[in-house]
Amino acid sequence: MLRAGIIGATGYGGVELIRLLSMHSEVGTPRVYSSSSEGTALASLFPHLHQVELPLLESIDVPSIAENNDVVFLATPAGVSAQLTPQLLQTNVKVIDLSGDLRLNSAEQYQAWYKKQPADAQTVEQAVYGLPEYNRELVKQAQVIANPGCYPTATLLGLLPLAKTDWVDPDTWIIDAKSGVSGAGRGVSLGVHYGELNESINAYKVGQHQHTPEIEQVIQEQTGKALLVQFTPHLVPMTRGILATTYVKLKKQVSAAELQEYYESVYKDEPFVRIRPFGSHPRTKEVSGSNFCDIALHLDERTGRVIILSVIDNLIKGAAGQAIQNMNIMCGFEETAGLPKVPLYP
Template sequence: MIKVGIVGSTGYAGGELIRLLLNHKDVEIKWLYSQSYLGKDYHSIFGNFFKLIDKTCVGGDINELINEVDLVFTGTPQGYCSGIINEQLLEKVKVIDLSADFRIKDLDTYTQWYNLEHKSPEYIKEAVYGLCEVNREYIKKSRILANPGCYTTASILALYPLISERVVDTKSIIIDAKSGTSGAGRGTNVSNLFCEVNESIKAYGIANHRHTPEIEEQLGYAAKEKILVNFTPHLVPMNRGILATSYLNLLDKYDYDDIREIYEEYYGKEFFIRILEENIMPETKWVSTSNFVDINFKIDERTNRIIVVSAIDNLVKGAAGQAIQNMNIMYGLEEQEGLKQVPIYP
C-alpha cells in the first residue's frame, strides 16, 4: 500500500483527490492537511464524504507528518511547495505538486508570470513535468512531479502531435478556451459569485494568463524551437469542464485521413485520450468527472487552417486525476487504477 498525505485537502482539487483515492486499491490516505480547517472533521467541510471518510484535518510541522507517508500531494497556492522542498524531505517521500512551482523550467519566466521568488530553484531542473502521455518514461523515475495545469493539459495534448510532426505553422497558434468556475478555486471572490457568473460568459487574463508560458514551453519542446501563442481563457457558468478550441495554419494541403493518422500514431494506444469519430466534436459533458481527454479536428479547406477541439474535466484530468495517473506511473501500478469511472451524463 502507498501511504499518502494531502496538503491543501479542502480545496476543490484536494476533494477530488480524496474522492478518487478512496476507490484506489493500492492507496491508504494517512492524513489530510489544512491549516484553515484545523481539527475539523473532513465530512463537515465536504458533506459528500459523510460516512465515507473518518478523518479530521491536521496541521503543524509538515516535516513530522512526512514520517507517516510515502507520497505527498500538494494542492496548494504557488509558493508553498517550493518552500518545503529540501533534500531531507525528498529522502523520505515523493512529491506530486498541483501548483505551478516546478512546471516552468526557466526561473526568470516563473518569476515574471507569477510575481514570486522561487524558494528552491535548485530542484527545478530535476522536477518532471507530469504530462503522462508525453513524459511517461521520465515520470517513472521522478521524485518531484509537477502536475500540469488544467488549461495546459487540454491545449498541449490537443496540439502536441501536429507540432511534433511539423504540419502546422508554429507562429500562427491561437487557443480559445472556456472553463467552469471550479477552475478559479474555492476561495471567496466577488467575480465568482453566482450572480456574477450565471447567465454570462467573460474572457479574462487576456494576453497575460499564467498558463501561457507553460503551454509555450511544452509545445516548444515538441517543435524544438521557441513558440509564442495567443491564449485566451473564458469563464462560463458551469461547475466543471474545459473546452479548448485551437486554430493553426497548415503548412501544406492535408486531408482528414492524413491528420487522423498522426493522432492515431501518437494516441492510438492511450486509454485516457479519445480521438472521436469524424465530425463528432468534443463536449465537456462527455468527460465530466472522468480522466478522459476528448479530441477532434476539422480542416477548413477555404483558409487551409486546422481547428482542433479538446475537452477535459478541469478537476480530474486537469488536476487530481492526472496527479493519480502520475502516481500510478511513478510506482509501477496499472495506469488506470482508481481512474476507471465512466463519465457522468447528463
C-alpha cells in the same frame, strides 16, 4: 497499501483527490493536511464528506508528513510548494505538486507570470512535468512531479502531435479556452458569485494568463521549436470542464484522413486520450467525471487552417486525476488504477 497524504485538502482539488483515492484499491485512506483548521474534521467544511472515513486535518509539519506518507499531493495555492517541496525532497516521500510552482524551468518566467518568489533552481530541475502521454519514462523515475495545469493539459494533448510536424506555421497557434468555475477554487470573491456568473460568459486575463509560458515551454521541449502562442481563457457558467479550441495555419497541404490517422496513431495506446471522429464536436460533459481527454480534428480547406477541439474535466485530467495517473506510474501500479472508466453522464 500505499500511504498517501494531501496537503491543501480544503480546496476543490483536495477533495477530488480524496474522492478518487477512495476508489483506488492500492491506496489507503489518505491523511489530510491544511495550513489552517488543524484538528477539525474535513466534513465540517465539506458536508459531502459526512461519515466518510478520514482522519482529522493535521498541520503541515514536514517530518511528520515524511514519516507517515509514501506519496504526498500538494493541492496548495501558488507559492506554497516552492517553500515546501525542497524540504519534502530531503526525505523519501514522493511529491506530486498540483500547483504551478515547479512547472516553469525559468525563474524569470515564473516571477513574470506568477508575481511570486520562484522555487529554488535545483527543485525545479528535479521536477518532472507530469504529462504522462509525453513524459511517461521520466515520470516513472521521478521523485517529484510538476502536475500540469488544467488549460495546458487540454491544450497540449490536442496540439502537440501537430506541433511536432512541419505541416503548420508555428507562429499561428491560437488557443481559445473555456473553463468551468471550479478552476477558480473555493475562495470567495465577487468573481465567483453566482449572481454575477450565471447566464454570462467572459474572457479573462487576455494575454496574461500564467498557463501561457507553460504551454510554450512544453511545446519547445517536445518539438524543439521556440514559439509564442496566443492563449485566451474564458469563464463559462458551469462547474466542471474545459474546452480548448485551437487554431493553426497549415503551410503544407494535408488531408483530413492523414490528420485523423496521424492522431489516432499517436494516441492509439493511450488509455486516457480518445480521438473522436473527424469533424465531430466533443462536449465537455462527455468527459465529465473521468480522466479522459477527448480530441476532435477539423480541417477548414477554405481558410487553410486546422481546428483542434479538446475537452477534459478540469478537476480530473486537469488536476487530481492526472495526479493519480502520475502516482500510478511512479509507484508501478496499473496506470488506470482507481480512475473511472466511464464518464458521469448526464
